[in-house]
Amino acid sequence: MGHRGFSPDIEPYADSWKQGTWSVEFKQPQLHIARSYTPLPPKLDMQSSPDLRFLIRREKNGEVSNYLANLPPNAIIEIRGPQAEVDLPTDATDIVFLAGGTGIAPAMQVAYTLLEKRTEGQKPKIHIIWANRRRADCVGGLSSSPSRTASERKSTPHLAEGVVRELQLMRTRHPEHLSVDYLVDEERTFLDQKMISASTRRAAGDMSSKLLFVSGPEGFVSFFAGPKRWEDGQEKQGELGGVLGQMGLKGWQVWKM
Incomplete structure (x- = not known):
């Protein structure tokens, strides 16, 4: 990186x-x-x-x-x-962001825009779930959910530490609006349907104000939301598929990044 x-x-x-x-x-x-x-x-x-x-x-x-x-x-x-x-609506109340690897960058963009650039009354609740293969990719990350806090093993310095520090700082600045969970494959903490269901059930807004983003490598996005499609020389969203399609989520707008 x-x-x-x-x-x-x-x-x-x-x-x-x-x-x-x-x-x-x-x-x-x-x-x-x-x-x-x-x-x-x-x-x-x-x-x-x-x-x-x-x-x-x-x-x-x-x-x-x-x-x-x-x-x-x-x-x-x-x-x-x-x-x-994606133009972020001013009336968004709940956002869930499934980020795989470097897909954390769009998640941080969303959190920054909605929490740092909007007025207090326009700030939604944001839950970022960041899945990585190795602890080194998110070293120092402490989950908001105590049961999902990964082990803090020693690791060599890594560029992602700076990203984690900024996520932690944003959480400190907006404790009522931002939560982050870190998942690491090598520590056997995985993103699954149960975790997604728990995150979406906490939301209380109506359909127009609840957004679920999926961002990361092509395989990650396809697995959780189905592949994008090419049409008229442009990459389009395509049909909702994958894990989210099987879940039949109601009241959520899903965006593939």
Whole structure:
């Protein structure tokens, strides 16, 4: 995983932080391949953020992720965007976010926009469930639910520690609105239908105000919500399938990220 930075304080990024989820495209110039990545929100413990930051997993056969990982410091790269994805409604009351791996970035965008950029009366209850393969991917993370608190084994320093610290800080700033649970495959804590049911049952809003997001690798999204589909050269939501489709959730709008 790695960070790359740009200035977010000029238009159009400043407006994007207030609206909803969004991404930018990085271009691999030799292969003419572009991939979309979701910026992490600005650091909460800084007066201003000079960078636009990303959490990117270097995939073995990932042309763009390997290209970015091999760049020297201060390299100039091509980006395109921002590309708006989901406009977050002002009347949202309950949000559940299922995040797999680097899918935590859109979850943090949602929490930042709704808790830091909206007025008190517009802040919903947000529950983020972050599933990872290894403890190193979320080292330091302490779940809001005591029964789901993973073990705190020693681990080598990892970039994700910074992400966890920011999640913890956001929880401290908004204890009545944000809860986070950390799941780790190697510790045998898994995201399943029972956990999703428990999270959705706690919500009390009507259909127009309850949102459930699924974000992460393609296989993660497909397993829990069914695959997206390509139509007219664009990636669309597709039918709801997977675990959520089998559950027959009522009153929830589901978004695949």
